[in-house]
Amino acid sequence: MNDQDTTTSTQYLTFTLGHEVFAVDIAKIREVLEFTSVTKVPRTPGFMCGVINLRGSVVPVVDMRQKFQMTQSVKSVNTCIIILEVAQDDGIVVMGALADSVREVMELEPDQIEPAPRIGMQLRSDFLKGMGKQEGRFIMILDIDKMFSVEELSSGQPSTAG
């Protein structure tokens, strides 16, 4: 069902979370920042890192590792914040996503992308647009709009339940 989407753009930014490689459609990416201090918003789900100041705008940052229930990230010099343009209910919202490191921009032709298997991924398959292959390694292509939808981000324990 995502065939149409995957053929529109062929460039992807790849990044790592742990030892795995993920990719995001380059059209969704505004910029990549070095990790700066993030202001935690109390009483929010753990994967909500908090907010940063992006040239005068307050931008929320999500820890993707925690969102995928991976072990918590350890900050290093390679840690960076990928600034994404996410399509939410009422327009484009700018958000940051915490990644362990950013690798490269690569071309993936539609025929190099396969639909993600429904089981066995240890990852919610609806977050995946498909799987690409590069030098025998899997690259998981993320569906940013689904991952960062309002419902996804505000689920988890709401702040008001003590």
Add this chain to the structure above:
Amino acid sequence: MNVEIDTSAFTEEAYELLSELEDSLLELEAAPQDQELISRVFRAMHTIKGSGAMFGFDAVAEFTHEVETVFDMARNGTIPVTKPLIDLTLAARDQIRAMLDAAAGGGEPADQNNANRIIAGLRALSPEKKSGGGGGHAAGHGAPAGKPQAQTPDTNEPHIFRIRFTPNPDIFSSGTNPLLLLNELRELGDCRVVARTEKLPDFDDLDAEVCYTGWEIFLTAEIGENAIRDVFIFVEDECDINIRLLDRDQVMRDREESKKLGQILLERGDVNSNELEKALLPLGDRLVQAGVVTPDKVRAALTEQLVIQEKHDKKKTAETATSVRVPSDKLDSLVDLVGELVTMQARLNQTASSIGDHTLQLIAEEVERLTAELRDNTMSIRMLTIDTTFNKFKRLVRDLSTELGKEIELITAGGETELDKTVIDQLNDPLVHIIRNSIDHGVESPEIRRAHGKNPVGKITLAAIHSGASVLIRVEDDGAGLDAQRLRAKGIEKGLLSPDDELTEKEAFQLIFAAGFSTAAKITNVSGRGVGMDVVRRSIEGLRGSIDVNSVLGKGTTITLKLPLTLAIIEGLLVMVEGEYFVLPLAAVEECVELSREDVEKAHGRHVINVRGEIIPYIRIRSRFEIGGSPPEIEQIVISEVDEKRIGFVVDKVVGQHQTVIKTLGKNFQHSEEFSGATILGNGGVALILDLTKMVRYVEEEENRELDVP
């Protein structure tokens, strides 16, 4: 040139004219004799017709022409201004609006039958039925819709009249008091009076029963000469009256320059040209010295010059300094930019003081001053007076009360109060709800009111006043009031309360804000469905405001909204907990006191402190927000007023006052209701702004849950 843009300019103007028309009509209803109001109605309609035809809204122009024709008769006094006329004209206004909506938005076409009905009704009001008018068909063929006639009669433009009023010396003997006549003139328009006292004898020779004085009156008014003659109608024979129209003929010809004093004196025949030549140097005084004219004459002439000059200036400013229409998103981005500038300026200040360079600090201070000025200016651009919103309700009250068979008078006060545009925009719906409620549930029907010994005409007061950094909007009715007992019973019935709950009157009143709560026995299409007040409360809180109810059974209900002046920038108090910054709205902060370990131990673990004999509960920000670390030896309590109670908030350190530019956190933090937003600090970091009211409410709920309070 794009045609689309042109028509949108027309529709925008027309919408404005229509709302002006509505206001004038409603005012006219209260004062049907007011010629000025009738003219205003006529002018608005005339403009809509004219520009409508110009922009190709022929249907609008034709229809408006019909209405205008009838109103022209009202203006000329052929037909009186009656309630049916106003009703029909209001209906016509709505019809024009519908036609414009249809033309502009491409929505449903306006109901032609309705238009025909209105026109038929209007024609029935006019004494001379049009012959062959097509039996009430809207498109009267006689209507020259394509080119509106330039039927702007003389009365539309204010004129300046010079009235020389010289009573006969024995006028007092007939019992006439000239001062009353002058007062009468004053009522006609803007009036300046200069007394001519040159005939006044020395005090010893003065006869108290003789009138020595004459007057020159400069009257600026939209009336004809006859109206002035009417004033003097009974004294015409006993005095010398000379009325001259000053503008148009002379003034308008040389409008570039106001007339010179000498010229005026010359024209008035007070001095001839030879005498004028002689005394031309420093004019006024010279003439007096030379005994050519009396000081009074000079004074009169000077006044004349002044009046004309003023009118001229007024005209000029009206031409040049009118308002500028700006799309509101441009204003929004201006405010954003100023917000960023304020942030950068804070950073500059911090950097300058840390570097310690004197010159740099001076520059930083200067920038600070400019930024503050720019900020205030920008904010004031966004400020609108609330009277447009208030005026909308006049119609609402009028229509609704008629529909419900009640007589209600709406009194508005403080319409000039200014509020941020965003606040005003979002205030409309809540106010509609409140006023509808007042009309439907508050004010009783005339019979019941009479039975209770009240004035059968109900009264709803809508008032706005400034109060510090807030604006209070009060909706007050003199209706039945809220019945605390009934509210309580209803609350129990709805399961909002348990039967043993003790409620104060005030708490009972708060029940009306609960969702799904309505005490109305029957549901009308106006209200009673129980949606409304909870929505009102939510939208007011969304504006960082609060709402308060007060009521006396049988006497009436008062609902007070407290709203912030602006939403974009607030004065905040910056505090720190374990290296994290938070901002508390300074408006709520009352004082800061220290909290030592000793104080904590004295309270045996209860979160209360004794401040000058007063017990104040406090909330620890550190534990509330699950911030780790250990508190310092001496903490600070910021005592704030929340929901009219004093509550402390414990922080590590109070940093100081902070100009807080509010940035919303967005939907992704919609559950973080304890924060009203975030702000960017001078060091580039982000601090969260606390919403104290919500926080206290949550803490209260949670504690009640933990302690198992039912």
